[in-house]
Amino acid sequence: MSAKPLVIAGVEFSSRLFVGTGKFSSGEAMRRSLEASGTQLVTVALGRIRTGGEPDDILGHLDTGRYRLLPNTSGTRNAREAVLAAELAREALETNWLKLEIHPDPKYLMPDPVETLQAAEQLVRRGFVVLPYVHADPVLCRRLEEAGAAAVMPLGSPIGSSRGLESRAFLEIIIAQSGVPVVVDAGLGAPSDAAAALEMGADAVLVNTAIAAAADPVAMADAFRLGVAAGRAAREAGIARPEPGREPAIASATSPLTAFLGEASR
Amino acid sequence: MNFIDVWRRHDFGEVARRIASSGPSEVRRALGRPRGSVDLDDFAALLSPAASGHLEEMAQAAHQYSLERFGRTMRMYAPLYLSNACANVCTYCGFSAHNKIRRKVLSDPEILAEARVLKAHGFESVLLVTGEVARVGRDYLANALALLRPHFSGLWIEVQPLPEEDYASLAQAGLSAVMVYQETYDARTYGRHHLSGPKADVEWRLGTPDRLGRAGVKRIGLGALYGLSDWRADAWFTGLHLRHVETVHWRSRTSVSFPRLRPHEGGDIPVTPFSERDLVQAACAFRLLSPEAELSLSTRESAEFRNRAFRLGFTSMSAGSRTNPGGYASAPESLEQFAIDDNRSPAEVASFLRSQGYEPVWKDWDQTYDGFEGAHPAPRRALAAPAALA
Numbered sequence: 035m036s037a038k039p040l041v042i043a044g045v046e047f048s049s050r051l052f053v054g055t056g057k058f059s060s061g062e063a064m065r066r067s068l069e070a071s072g073t074q075l076v077t078v079a080l081g082r083i084r085t086g087g088e089p090d091d092i093l094g095h096l097d098t099g100r101y102r103l104l105p106n107t108s109g110t111r112n113a114r115e116a117v118l119a120a121e122l123a124r125e126a127l128e129t130n131w132l133k134l135e136i137h138p139d140p141k142y143l144m145p146d147p148v149e150t151l152q153a154a155e156q157l158v159r160r161g162f163v164v165l166p167y168v169h170a171d172p173v174l175c176r177r178l179e180e181a182g183a184a185a186v187m188p189l190g191s192p193i194g195s196s197r198g199l200e201s202r203a204f205l206e207i208i209i210a211q212s213g214v215p216v217v218v219d220a221g222l223g224a225p226s227d228a229a230a231a232l233e234m235g236a237d238a239v240l241v242n243t244a245i246a247a248a249a250d251p252v253a254m255a256d257a258f259r260l261g262v263a264a265g266r267a268a269r270e271a272g273i274a275r276p277e278p279g280r281e282p283a284i285a286s287a288t289s290p291l292t293a294f295l296g297e298a299s300r
Numbered sequence: 301m302n303f304i305d306v307w308r309r310h311d312f313g314e315v316a317r318r319i320a321s322s323g324p325s326e327v328r329r330a331l332g333r334p335r336g337s338v339d340l341d342d343f344a345a346l347l348s349p350a351a352s353g354h355l356e357e358m359a360q361a362a363h364q365y366s367l368e369r370f371g372r373t374m375r376m377y378a379p380l381y382l383s384n385a386c387a388n389v390c391t392y393c394g395f396s397a398h399n400k401i402r403r404k405v406l407s408d409p410e411i412l413a414e415a416r417v418l419k420a421h422g423f424e425s426v427l428l429v430t431g432e433v434a435r436v437g438r439d440y441l442a443n444a445l446a447l448l449r450p451h452f453s454g455l456w457i458e459v460q461p462l463p464e465e466d467y468a469s470l471a472q473a474g475l476s477a478v479m480v481y482q483e484t485y486d487a488r489t490y491g492r493h494h495l496s497g498p499k500a501d502v503e504w505r506l507g508t509p510d511r512l513g514r515a516g517v518k519r520i521g522l523g524a525l526y527g528l529s530d531w532r533a534d535a536w537f538t539g540l541h542l543r544h545v546e547t548v549h550w551r552s553r554t555s556v557s558f559p560r561l562r563p564h565e566g567g568d569i570p571v572t573p574f575s576e577r578d579l580v581q582a583a584c585a586f587r588l589l590s591p592e593a594e595l596s597l598s599t600r601e602s603a604e605f606r607n608r609a610f611r612l613g614f615t616s617m618s619a620g621s622r623t624n625p626g627g628y629a630s631a632p633e634s635l636e637q638f639a640i641d642d643n644r645s646p647a648e649v650a651s652f653l654r655s656q657g658y659e660p661v662w663k664d665w666d667q668t669y670d671g672f673e674g675a676h677p678a679p680r681r682a683l684a685a686p687a688a689l690a
Contacts, residue, residue, distance in 0.1 A: 050423070059443075171417060176550055206337075207334070207336075207337075210336050210337060211547065211550065213547050214549075235337065272329040272332065289357065290356055290611075291359040291363055291608075291611060291612060292355050292356050292359045292580060294608040295355070295576060295577045297579060
């Protein structure tokens with residue numbers, strides 16, 4: 035639990051850990067992991083759920099009173115497909131929240147910036163609360179914010195890679211200039227990565243593989259909960275040590291620059 | 301989002317009290333922030349009395365940030381006063397409508413005569429300044445910009461706030477930047493000093509940078525007139541405004557100026573304290589808040605001060621300024637808006653900067669950049685050198 039709640043599109047979250055529902059070994063493992071994570075927002079792939087009302091492996095194990103659902107458009111390859119998927123998700127899951135992800139490349143699942151921006155513009159007009167998954171591209175994030183995105187979700191490293199915050203230098207810029215919450219998504223491998231993202235000033239993180247594929251997903255979900263809470267608390271406390279690769283504000287003193295300002299200055 | 305809504309959420313007196321009560325731990329936290337992550341709470345701490353004991357640390361950091369972003373360079377510009385006619389009654393200004401002075405609006409030949417002198421000094425960037433009267437409006441300014449466009453690379457204006465569509469059309473006429481200083485963000489004090497005329501409308505002025513951003517003006521200059529109200533709170537509100545412009549109008553560059561109240565004709569008003577030391581603290585705090593904003597140091601300040609303070613985050617300087625219309629050539633004796641304090645010639649200032657290892661930069665913009673959306677830019681033409689300097 036962090037002191038200052040996160041607010042996205044008017045909705046308050048006390049947990050800054052969002053969790054994906056893919057790759058768990060069972061519905062029960064997922065249910066217990068989500069509980070241990072303390073999350074309040076979970077993503078579900080539209081492509082994975084049964085939309086016809088039949089019992090569903092994922093939805094059947096989700097307490098929808100407890101978790102806000104964030105359907106994603108994973109599997110779509112362009113804006114047109116993403117908009118269709120979004121409409122289907124809105125109807126099936128009765129939420130206008132949407133994680134917009136468009137990756138035409140099935141190997142690395144890299145998000146397509148051009149199609150994502152176009153889809154975001156259309157979806158905002160259609161009344162969706164859009165959270166786009168994108169590269170850690172500061173200009174793209176600004177364009178998405180202008181298009182009306184409720185948050186931006188830049189990647190930390192290639193999805194599923196567990197390589198951590200490889201995009202750190204660009205995330206720092208995005209965080210510094212964003213007017214909407216920044217959720218670091220994809221590539222976080224360990225709780226320390228999540229803590230580092232929150233320390234850096236990210237508003238939240240989204241984790242899936244690192245929890246679902248851990249030897250003990252429930253214990254790992256708990257570890258991520260602690261990592262996120264620690265990172266956020268440190269951020270709010272004000273970190274004394276400069277972050278790696280970043281100079282502290284105070285440079286080493288050379289010759290004094292203000293000695294000329296006497297007490298009698300005008 | 302409009303800045304007026306942001307401004308309304310903050311009470312000036314409350315902000316002043318909050319800054320005054322900042323303690324050493326807040327100052328230390330602000331100084332420990334990595335580059336680019338100083339927020340507005342940190343900024344308040346950096347402006348506080350508690351931070352004045354850390355001025356040397358702030359100055360070192362401000363110097364370092366500026367070096368990394370701008371190198372050892374200083375952009376040079378000069379004001380070009382086009383008119384001192386003004387319908388506003390403002391307590392602190394020499395051009396105030398109540399002052400019985402001869403009013404002057406430069407004609408085309410007079411504008412070109414001024415331009416010749418500034419060109420001969422080497423200036424490529426000029427700041428066109430006017431008072432506020434109907435006949436010195438958009439059409440007059442468009443004409444002046446068209447006259448000057450072939451001769452200067454950067455044309456900036458500091459005139460009355462205009463509607464968005466006027467800015468858009470002036471941008472087409474070759475405008476590069478607009479400075480619009482709020483004077484004070486303290487509504488009550490603003491009302492006490494802007495007694496009548498269009499300038500009495502505080503919200504019209506507050507909304508100007510938003511109109512500039514929407515009109516696509518490429519550089520937006522902000523500032524407060526220090527001496528009217530509590531300087532720390534006015535500086536903080538200017539920072540709030542700067543952050544707003546940087547966030548919402550992120551395609552535009554920003555600049556910040558630090559005018560201090562100077563003696564002028566017909567003025568005798570109480571001036572709140574704002575010392576050279578305070579000015580340095582404000583400038584350094586702005587540099588830490590925004591590593592990329594242009595910070596301007598004017599000839600209102602003395603040569604001795606400018607010679608030392610120029611390293612403390614500043615990136616542009618005026619030199620050899622005249623603050624009266626026709627002051628460079630056609631009417632050197634007309635009334636000035638305020639007295640300047642650094643009377644050195646542009647060449648003397650430039651030579652001093654070079655002696656300190658700094659490069660005076662005369663041109664850092666090209667008129668081509670102002671022509672992308674409009675007609676093709678006019679070809680540059682040489683102005684005949686003024687007789688006096690030939």
